[in-house]
Structure formats: C-alpha cells, structure tokens
Amino acid sequence: MSTSPATRTLLPLLPDPMAEGHSRASRSAMTCTYRCDDACFKPAPNTTATPHVRDEIAKVVQRRSVLKGAAVGTGALALAGGVLSSPVAAAPGAGRGAGGAVSEANPSADLATTPFRTVPPNRRDAVVVPDGFTNDVVIRWGDGVLPGAPRFDAYDQSVAAAKKQFGYNCDYVGLLDHPSNRARSVLVVNHEYTTEPAMFPAEGYTDAEKIEIEMYNHGISVVEVKRGATPGSWNRVAPRNAPLNRRINVDTTFFVTGPAAGSDRLKTTADPSGTRVKGTLNNCAGGMTPWGTVLSGEENFNQYFAGTIDPEYAASYARYGISATGSRNWGSVDPRFDLGTEPNEPNRFGWIVEVDPRQPKASPRKHTMLGRFKHEGANVIISREGYAVAYMGDDERGDYLYKFVSKRKMAKGRSGAARDRNKKLLTEGTLYVARLVGDGAEDGTYDGTGRWIPLCSDTESFVDGWTVEDILVDTRLAADAVAPTRMDRPEDVEPNLVNGRVYAALTNNSQRGTRFPADEANPITTSQVRDSLDGELTPAAGNNNGYVLEMLAARGDHAAPAFTWNLLLVCGDPEAQETYFGGYPKEEVSPISCPDNVAFDTKGNLWISTDGNRLGSNDGIFRVPVAGAERGNVQQFLTVPRGAEACGPLLTDGDRALWTAVQHPGELDGSSFDEPGSTWPHTDDFPRPSVVVTYRRG
Numbered sequence: 001m002s003t004s005p006a007t008r009t010l011l012p013l014l015p016d017p018m019a020e021g022h023s024r025a026s027r028s029a030m031t032c033t034y035r036c037d038d039a040c041f042k043p044a045p046n047t048t049a050t051p052h053v054r055d056e057i058a059k060v061v062q063r064r065s066v067l068k069g070a071a072v073g074t075g076a077l078a079l080a081g082g083v084l085s086s087p088v089a090a091a092p093g094a095g096r097g098a099g100g101a102v103s104e105a106n107p108s109a110d111l112a113t114t115p116f117r118t119v120p121p122n123r124r125d126a127v128v129v130p131d132g133f134t135n136d137v138v139i140r141w142g143d144g145v146l147p148g149a150p151r152f153d154a155y156d157q158s159v160a161a162a163k164k165q166f167g168y169n170c171d172y173v174g175l176l177d178h179p180s181n182r183a184r185s186v187l188v189v190n191h192e193y194t195t196e197p198a199m200f201p202a203e204g205y206t207d208a209e210k211i212e213i214e215m216y217n218h219g220i221s222v223v224e225v226k227r228g229a230t231p232g233s234w235n236r237v238a239p240r241n242a243p244l245n246r247r248i249n250v251d252t253t254f255f256v257t258g259p260a261a262g263s264d265r266l267k268t269t270a271d272p273s274g275t276r277v278k279g280t281l282n283n284c285a286g287g288m289t290p291w292g293t294v295l296s297g298e299e300n301f302n303q304y305f306a307g308t309i310d311p312e313y314a315a316s317y318a319r320y321g322i323s324a325t326g327s328r329n330w331g332s333v334d335p336r337f338d339l340g341t342e343p344n345e346p347n348r349f350g351w352i353v354e355v356d357p358r359q360p361k362a363s364p365r366k367h368t369m370l371g372r373f374k375h376e377g378a379n380v381i382i383s384r385e386g387y388a389v390a391y392m393g394d395d396e397r398g399d400y401l402y403k404f405v406s407k408r409k410m411a412k413g414r415s416g417a418a419r420d421r422n423k424k425l426l427t428e429g430t431l432y433v434a435r436l437v438g439d440g441a442e443d444g445t446y447d448g449t450g451r452w453i454p455l456c457s458d459t460e461s462f463v464d465g466w467t468v469e470d471i472l473v474d475t476r477l478a479a480d481a482v483a484p485t486r487m488d489r490p491e492d493v494e495p496n497l498v499n500g501r502v503y504a505a506l507t508n509n510s511q512r513g514t515r516f517p518a519d520e521a522n523p524i525t526t527s528q529v530r531d532s533l534d535g536e537l538t539p540a541a542g543n544n545n546g547y548v549l550e551m552l553a554a555r556g557d558h559a560a561p562a563f564t565w566n567l568l569l570v571c572g573d574p575e576a577q578e579t580y581f582g583g584y585p586k587e588e589v590s591p592i593s594c595p596d597n598v599a600f601d602t603k604g605n606l607w608i609s610t611d612g613n614r615l616g617s618n619d620g621i622f623r624v625p626v627a628g629a630e631r632g633n634v635q636q637f638l639t640v641p642r643g644a645e646a647c648g649p650l651l652t653d654g655d656r657a658l659w660t661a662v663q664h665p666g667e668l669d670g671s672s673f674d675e676p677g678s679t680w681p682h683t684d685d686f687p688r689p690s691v692v693v694t695y696r697r698g
C-alpha cells in the first residue's frame with residue numbers, strides 16, 4: 001500500500017434517484033450510463049408478445065396471507081429426494097470449497113454453519129462484516145499483475161501500464177487449484193466496465209487517451225494467490241514469481257468455436273476468416289467448469305459500438321440494443337467499433353468465453369454453441385448421464401433463461417487427454433430456452449412447471465426458417481420465435497451441487513406496470529421501496545426488488561427438457577406486503593433487494609450478492625439456507641462501501657473464506673475523481689475497485 005490514507009471530504013449522499021423519476025432501483029444514473037448504456041431508460045429490446053413470467057406468477061398468487069409461513073415440501077419441493085443422489089461433479093477448484101491445507105481448522109470459522117449477528121442496513125464507506133470477522137484487500141485496480149508493471153499512479157495512467165495492471169470494476173471471482181503448488185491458488189477476475197469520471201482527474205488526459213486507457217482496463221485478470229497465516233486469508237503473489245499471471249485485454253486473440261465459427265456474419269476486415277476475435281468486453285459473471293477452466297459472460301457489449309447503421313443490420317442491432325449513438329465512442333480511436341465501417345464486429349461479442357488459467361499463453365475461446373446475447377455468465381453441472389449442462393441468463397428486462405447440453409459426455413480425469421477432450425464439450429450440443437407455466441393459485445405457492453425448448457443443435461435447426469448459424473448469432477431473435485417466458489433481468493443462474501436445484505437471480509424490472517402490462521393480482525406490481533434507512537415504505541410501480549427462482553430438473557436430470565420451478569424469495573423489505581422468504585418468518589430476516597449473483601457453500605446454503613438496493617442501504621451479501629427449518633432465513637453477512645455493488649461472491653477453503661469483488665465504489669450521481677463518492681479502500685483519496693476476502697479473525 002503505497003499511498004497515504006484518504007483525507008478528502010466525501011461527496012454527500014444524494015437524494016434517492018427515484019424521487020427524480022429515475023427508473024432503475026437505486027443504481028446511480030452514473031452506473032446506468034457506464035455499466036449498460038442506460039439500458040433501463042430505453043424500451044426493452046424484447047417487443048414480442050410471448051408470455052411474461054409475471055403472468056405465470058399472477059396465476060398462482062392471490063393472497064399474501066396464504067403465503068406467510070407457507071410450508072415447504074409440497075409441489076416442486078417434494079421432489080427434492082430425487083436429486084440428492086444425483087451424480088453431480090464439483091469443479092476441481094478451491095472455489096468449490098476445496099478444504100486444502102485448512103480443512104482441520106476451527107469449525108467455528110466455517111461460514112456455512114457459524115451463527116453471526118447480521119449486518120444491519122447502512123451507508124458506511126467500508127466493507128462491513130459481522131463481529132468476529134475481518135477482511136483483507138487482495139488486489140486493487142492498478143495493482144501489478146504482470147512483471148514490470150509500474151506502481152499505479154492515477155495521474156500518470158497509460159495503455160502500457162494498464163496492460164500489466166489489474167483492471168477496473170472487478171466482477172466475477174473464480175479460484176482454481178494451482179497446478180503445481182498446494183500453497184497457492186489461481187484467482188480469475190472479470191473487469192466488466194470502466195467508470196470514466198471516477199478514473200481520471202479533470203485535467204491531464206485527452207478524450208482519446210482516456211478511451212484507450214479504459215479499453216485496456218476491461219477484460220480478465222489471472223492472478224496467483226497464496227494462503228495467509230489465518231485460515232481463510234489470502235495474499236497475492238508478487239508478479240515476478242507468478243508465471244500463471246495474465247491480463248486478457250482488448251488485444252488478446254480469442255479463437256471462435258462451434259457452428260458459427262467462420263460464419264460470414266463474423267467476418268471483418270481484420271479477420272476475413274471469422275474465427276479470431278480481438279478481445280472480450282463487458283465480462284460480468286462466470287463460472288468454474290468441472291474440468292478446471294473459467295467461463296465468462298460478455299454482457300452489455302452493445303455500448304461500445306456506434307455509427308451509421310445499414311438497414312440490413314437494423315433489426316438485429318435493435319434486438320441487442322446496438323444503436324447509432326452508443327455511448328462509449330470507441331470508434332473514434334479504433335474503427336472496428338464504428339458500425340458503418342465494420343457492421344459485423346458487434347457479432348463477435350455477446351458470447352460465453354472460456355479461459356484456461358493453466359495455459360497462460362494459450363488463446364482463450366468464444367463458444368458460439370452457447371448462443372449470443374447479453375450473457376450474465378454460465379455455470380456447468382454434469383448430468384446423471386455425464387453430459388455437461390450450462391445454465392445461462394440474458395440480463396435484460398424481458399429476456400430469457402437458456403440452457404446448453406453437450407453432445408459428448410465428460411471424460412474422466414482432470415489432466416492430459418481427458419482435460420483436452422473436456423475443453424471441447426462446449427463446442428457441440430443443443431441450446432435451449434426456457435418457458436415457465438404457473439400451476440394455479442390453489443396450492444398457495446409461487447410455482448409451476450417449465451420446458452426447455454430446443455433452438456438448435458450443432459447440426460440441426462429447430463426453429464422454422466432459421467439456420468443453425470443464424471440462431472447462434474441472433475439468438476434473441478430466434479428465441480422470440482418459439483415463445484419462451486420473458487423474465488425480469490435473469491442474472492446469475494447456478495446449480496447447487498448439494499441439492500441439485502438451480503437458482504436464478506432475477507434482479508428487477510422497473511417497467512412492469514408501465515411498458516410491461518400491469519396485473520392487479522401480481523405482488524410485484526404493488527412492490528414497496530424505502531427512500532432511506534429510516535424512511536417510510538412507499539408503493540412503487542414495477543418489480544423493484546427482484547426475486548430468486550428455484551428450479552428442479554425432472555428426475556434430477558439436468559439434461560431433461562422438463563423442470564419444475566418456484567420462487568424461493570420475493571425480495572424487498574420484510575415489512576412490505578409482497579415479500580416472501582421461502583416461508584420463513586418475515587420478521588426475522590434481513591431486508592434484501594435486487595439479487596444479482598449467487599453462490600453456494602459446501603452445505604448447500606445460497607449466498608446472494610445484490611446490485612442496486614432499493615431499501616436505502618448499501619449493497620451487500622446474504623446467506624440463505626435453502627433446506628430445513630431455516631429455509632428462506634435471509635441473513636446479511638456483508639455490506640460494500642458507498643456507491644459500490646457487491647460482486648463475486650465465492651466461498652472457498654471449506655467455507656472459511658468469502659470472496660467479494662467490490663465494484664464501482666463511489667459511483668454516485670455527481671461524483672468524480674476530484675469529488676469522489678467514496679475513498680474506499682482508503683489507500684488513496686479516490687476509490688479503487690478491489691477484491692476482498694473475508695474470514696474469521698485469528
């Protein structure tokens with residue numbers, strides 16, 4: 001830590017954005033602009049008339065009183081026994097709870113089972129954890145990743161420096177076993193986007209310099225880390241001693257795999273083969289595969305493109321939110337981001353990418369077989385029969401849940417030829433989109449059945465009039481043709497390896513009741529929000545606080561086309577009428593709003609991070625048991641600093657460590673580098689997005 005502690009006065013907290021007609025949870029307008037190009041201020045790109053999940057929920061929710069204390073174990077939940085013995089495979093990573101050297105440590109340090117005093121809602125400029133726990137910053141924006149990285153200097157940033165330093169706005173966190181050193185693991189982190197006003201002082205950089213530096217602050221970092229003295233603590237290894245360290249940036253070559261590799265629609269001047277793409281952008285969440293690689297989702301890629309739109313491309317662009325006026329203006333420094341010059345360049349983003357941290361020189365890959373949309377992330381589970389099944393969300397209001405099932409079975413063995421074979425599993429198979437149907441109100445639960453509708457295999461189209469290639473490039477448009485269920489911003493979709501169920505965070509949809517038709521019976525349309533920590537609950541149109549969907553594959557077989565579903569959580573203030581916490585007594589849970597990413601500990605508890613709390617508090621991370629008497633008991637474990645979003649999360653070390661990516665600290669309306677909304681982690685007088693690890697005090 002090279003710089004002096006913060007002395008600057010923080011920007012005062014601004015009024016709640018909703019009071020000014022702001023439509024997106026409590027995200028600052030600044031976050032909206034830089035994160036997703038104001039997607040929520042624009043009409044939802046899905047203008048089809050396919051059923052909305054709201055309509056299905058509306059069928060099954062008549063009276064809140066019925067739900068309060070509703071017993072679990074009926075309907076979908078009664079099938080749980082069928083999956084407990086399901087042969088699922090854990091990733092060979094510390095991230096799946098590998099105990100490693102600390103497996104004999106004090107069990108009271110186990111975050112899965114230890115009781116803790118929940119963290120109350122707050123607006124502190126700190127990472128706040130329960131008494132008895134502490135956290136360390138493992139790596140910050142600008143810290144060295146590659147040998148020769150200069151010491152970070154916000155006043156002397158450059159492309160050359162950024163290429164060797166940890167990027168901006170960390171999001172997904174993965175931790176994999178080190179291939180040769182048991183004391184170490186390999187940390188893989190996404191850098192989703194940049195927040196220009198927070199990165200640069202008012203003077204000193206031209207617009208072009210800022211854009212170029214920001215380009216290289218995107219991408220992915222691979223960083224060797226080593227265990228600290230206290231179980232659950234970790235430190236980064238000096239770059240000169242960390243040969244696996246890597247910065248994947250906007251210049252890194254990606255090989256394109258799957259049926260759309262080489263498609264005319266992927267060809268550009270720089271890549272007439274349509275098989276090699278420079279860079280990955282807007283990497284949001286991700287997942288570790290059972291064969292020891294990391295998947296990462298290219299999410300709001302539309303914002304990097306702008307320019308003259310050829311009518312031939314207009315419909316596709318519109319469905320992905322690509323516009324002539326995309327906010328980033330990257331075409332001014334690299335013509336490939338100009339739509340008039342390279343109309344196919346946007347087709348080369350919006351994919352799931354796979355990185356092998358063991359091979360720092362190998363090209364990462366973009367898998368067309370998993371479809372192209374605003375990928376939040378992808379999480380793989382191995383089915384009963386041994387197929388790789390990837391669950392995915394398209395994070396946009398009104399967009400869909402997807403699933404991929406591999407053609408080939410996973411090979412046994414975690415190295416050599418087996419590993420090489422498994423790294424091809426995502427190149428052939430079948431892509432599906434989800435349709436959910438409510439089963440009626442009589443049973444008093446939010447639940448129903450679902451169907452995975454096939455879109456295409458690697459050789460066959462299942463959508464009339466569409467080729468496989470076009471389905472994979474224009475996945476949203478192809479899916480529209482088969483009437484899936486429009487969801488409220490599907491984010492992380494992740495299987496729980498303990499109970500075999502799949503959990504999806506549906507963050508919010510502020511336009512329900514306006515651009516999306518209202519429904520009187522729907523609890524979401526009467527949702528309530530709180531302007532400040534001590535404010536009153538007030539009604540607000542739309543699904544403002546989000547919910548968590550729980551899905552159960554038929555017969556516990558993730559490759560099966562049928563599933564059942566229920567809402568585990570309808571988030572919001574427990575005092576609000578519409579909220580529901582898996583049947584747990586509402587007066588005993590922590591308020592939770594806008595679930596975004598999910599993770600599981602080795603006991604199967606769900607951990608949820610939030611983005612855009614509508615209840616007056618900073619965002620945070622929550623532990624939620626999903627079985628037994630504690631099912632639905634939402635317990636706040638951590639809050640992130642002012643203006644930040646909680647990303648990750650990840651439990652490792654036999655549940656003794658919780659990893660959190662603190663994204664965009666200080667991103668409050670009116671804030672800037674010179675007038676910051678936060679100075680966390682308080683090593684400088686401006687904020688630095690950073691990865692922290694939380695553990696029991698020694």
Ligand code: FEO
Pocket residue numbers: 192284285299376395491596
């Ligand atoms: Fe980048 Fe869907 O959050």
Ligand code: CA
Pocket residue numbers: 060438439440441442443444445446447448
């Ligand atoms: Ca029902």
Ligand code: CA
Pocket residue numbers: 284285376491596597
């Ligand atoms: Ca996210």
